[in-house]
Amino acid sequence: MSTSLGIIGFPIGHSISPIFQQAALDHHGMDATYQAWEVAPEDLPTFLEGLRYPEFLGINVTVPHKESVMGHLDSVDEWAKLVGAVNTIKNSSGRLVGYNTDGLGFLRALRESGGFDPRGSRVLLLGAGGSARAVACALAETGASYLTIANRTPARAEHLTDLVRGHGLECKAISADPENDALGGACRDADLIVNCTTLGMFHGSGEGSSPLPRDLIPVRAFVYDLVYNPPETPLLREAAAAGASRLGGLHMLVYQGAASFEIWTGKVAPVDKMLDAARNALS
Ligand SMILES: NC(=O)c1ccc[n+]([C@@H]2O[C@H](COP(=O)([O-])OP(=O)(O)OC[C@H]3O[C@@H](n4cnc5c(N)ncnc54)[C@H](OP(=O)(O)O)[C@@H]3O)[C@@H](O)[C@H]2O)c1
The missing domain is CATH 3.40.50.10860 (Leucine Dehydrogenase, chain A, domain 1)
Known part of the structure; x- marks a missing residue:
């Protein structure tokens, strides 16, 4: 059959x-x-x-x-x-x-394609929707050391921190406004920056926009954009300009x-x- x-x-x-x-x-x-x-x-x-x-x-x-x-x-x-x-x-x-299987896919790509081990790392997560939840849970399971969740709607980020703390990962919620000092501080501290927003996605309302400007991206950070279409997203372009390592969502x-x-x-x-x-x- x-x-x-x-x-x-x-x-x-x-x-x-x-x-x-x-x-x-x-x-x-x-x-x-x-x-x-x-x-x-x-x-x-x-x-x-x-x-x-x-x-x-x-x-x-x-x-x-x-x-x-x-x-x-x-x-x-x-x-x-x-x-x-x-x-x-x-x-x-x-x-x-x-x-x-989103968490599994996220980790396998990060480790095998990005060559980045998230154990012990400080992570800045951009977004607090469905994919951010899967990524945050996966990071909690792998032993990341600290998670900052930045979202346009801070209340959703707060809600996600409750879930993550329940799984033993220290974390805090901040606003994703690039003018906000808290976002600049979280970028400076981050070993890994993960975009789980729809910003930069083809046919989305944020097409062509990056969630971070290049001057906020530290050269030592690994930048991972879950958006896969286009393959070269606005965030990945900003990361390249900042000299940071990067991986797209494909x-x-x-x-x-x-x-x-x-x-x-x-x-x-x-x-x-x-x-x-x-x-x-x-x-
Ligand atoms: N590579 C993969 O395998 C994979 C898997 C899953 C998802 N993705 C991609 O990940 C992205 C997010 O998916 P999702 O399922 O998590 O979506 P979702 O649940 O709808 O969440 C969307 C997130 O983007 C934020 N956002 C939307 N428009 C924004 C804007 N104009 N400015 C700032 N923030 C904005 C939302 O903030 P608010 O809370 O303020 O609305 C929310 O945090 C999509 O591009 C999707 O294609 C990729």
């Missing part, structure tokens, strides 16, 4: 997951198709019921459904519960099981997708092939 996989979001037209996931399925010679499905919030319950049929192996989940799917699943793994969001669902003989995108692929299929994801396909899709 031919099987089906895919990604749901609203909208979903921008997603390159179908390209690199299909490359992985084809690499293993699987009779399976990975598609993008645009699912409006009001259609989510019906869509998920249909996912229980045997022809569906599973799906990825993106904005705005990562939290709302959780109430429709039969079980959710510990890591997804901790993060409070699901980005991967497996159809396990009619039972829907939720996972979150590796994380592929590594989180590779972890999803392994959950669905039990096969080793061909990461190099997936990365090549993802790069080609954006070039």
